[in-house]
Amino acid sequence: MTDIYSAIKSDHDRHRELLSIIEQTSGASDERKKAWDEFYHDVKAHAAAEEETFYSKLISKTWGQDAARHSVHEHQQLDDLMEELNEMDMSSSGWLNKFKTLQHDYLHHVDEEEDEVFTRAKEVIKDSEIKGYGDRFLKRKQEESGLIEEKKEDALED
Numbered sequence: 001m002t003d004i005y006s007a008i009k010s011d012h013d014r015h016r017e018l019l020s021i022i023e024q025t026s027g028a029s030d031e032r033k034k035a036w037d038e039f040y041h042d043v044k045a046h047a048a049a050e051e052e053t054f055y056s057k058l059i060s061k062t063w064g065q066d067a068a069r070h071s072v073h074e075h076q077q078l079d080d081l082m083e084e085l086n087e088m089d090m091s092s093s094g095w096l097n098k099f100k101t102l103q104h105d106y107l108h109h110v111d112e113e114e115d116e117v118f119t120r121a122k123e124v125i126k127d128s129e130i131k132g133y134g135d136r137f138l139k140r141k142q143e144e145s146g147l148i149e150e151k152k153e154d155a156l157e158d
Contacts, residue, residue, distance in 0.1 A: 002134030004054055005118050011046045011141075012110040015039060019103050027091040036090070040082055041148050043106075047075040049141035053133050058117070061124045067117050074109045078102065 018039040025032035051072055058064030081102040088095045121130075 001132060002138060004130055004133040004137055005122070007134040007137050008046075008050060008054065008118075009114060011042065012114065015043060015046075015106065015110070018042075019106065022099065023103065028089070032090060036085075040086065041145065043082065044079070044148055045141045045144035047079065048144040049137050051075065052140050053137040054121075057125060057130060057133060058121055063120060063124055067120065071109070071113060071117065074105070078106055078109065081105065 018035045021035040022032055022039065025035070055064075055068040055072060059068040081098065085095060085098055085102065088098065
């Protein structure tokens with residue numbers, strides 16, 4: 001059985017790696033495109049799964065309501081930035097500037113989540129209450145990935 005905190009942290013670690021790869025590449029290189037594509041799709045699936053599992057549990061606790069709302073708001077801001085980046089020319093200086101904003105905001109979000117939200121959640125949510133949530137998160141993330149692929153294919157058909 002997967003621990004929810006470990007499952008989320010594992011994704012964050014991969015996202016940090018991808019951000020680093022994107023930052024170290026230039027223009028619209030194949031390596032940058034591949035890293036961006038993985039980051040974009042994985043973060044979208046991760047955020048949706050996180051909101052439906054971890055944050056839904058957190059919001060059931062009085063303390064967790066503000067933390068969950070704050071994090072979901074940050075998810076929306078990050079999603080907006082990712083959509084803007086998706087529409088821009090990856091080799092432009094404007095793309096890189098917006099990417100730097102996304103990178104900064106994303107790293108702030110995951111650091112805050114891991115340091116503050118996880119710590120507090122572990123204090124107010126008993127292990128017995130959240131047991132199995134890691135597996136739920138991974139299953140939901142996989143479902144979301146499939147939905148994202150369907151939307152991508154539909155967009156290509158239009």
